[in-house]
Amino acid sequence: MNKIKNMIWFVMLGLYFGCSGSGNTPQNSSAYTVDYDEDLSVYRTSYDYKANEENTVTPSKKPATGTRPEQTLNIDTDITVTRELDNLLASVAEKNKNVKTIRGYTIQVYSGSNRERAEQVKRQVYHILPDSRPEIKFIPPNYRVQVGQFTEPLEAQKEFSQLKKEFPNAIISPDKIQINN
Helix, strand or coil: CHHHHHHHHHHHHHHHHHHCCCCCCCCCHHHHCCCCCCCCHHHCCEEEEEECCCCCEEEEEECCCCCCCCCCCCCCCCCCCHHHHHHHHHHHHHHHHCCCEEEEEEEEEEEECCHHHHHHHHHHHHHHCCCCCCEEEEECCEEEEEEEEECCHHHHHHHHHHHHHHCCCCEEEEEEEECCC
8 A cells, every 4th residue: 555655656746847847938928939021012903993984983903013923803893683682672571561470578477367367467567567568368268468579588587577576477478579560
């Protein structure tokens, strides 16, 4: 047992002294900097912008003055996608006109078969959140009191925390939200 302890002790000392550096570390980072300077501006292509008769600006290319070989790019600038893009956007807008609801969230504070209790809960919600518009929805066989229309659950969190104190069974539930066109 003593031999094992001594062996572990010597291994630990070996690792300790083996991992320590020689102490000759540079004190500043300038020992590793390389002075490199090259002017690459001779290889850049520059453009002069001039207006023509139609009052549109077109670039005129100045060749680079460097020693690299000239490259010619064949780009056809007469092709436009504007008409196709406008048609696509118009079709998307037409589809969106028919959309009346989106997926969203509401806070449900009551769900039960008692209509009088639903009305009472609605009045209590008005006292807690005067700016809210609680709604009673009848989805057979239950009445549900729901508050707010939110696109994200985090948006409902402030009102939810206020309502949760009075209504411990309140939940944030997914619902379809009416949008105004």
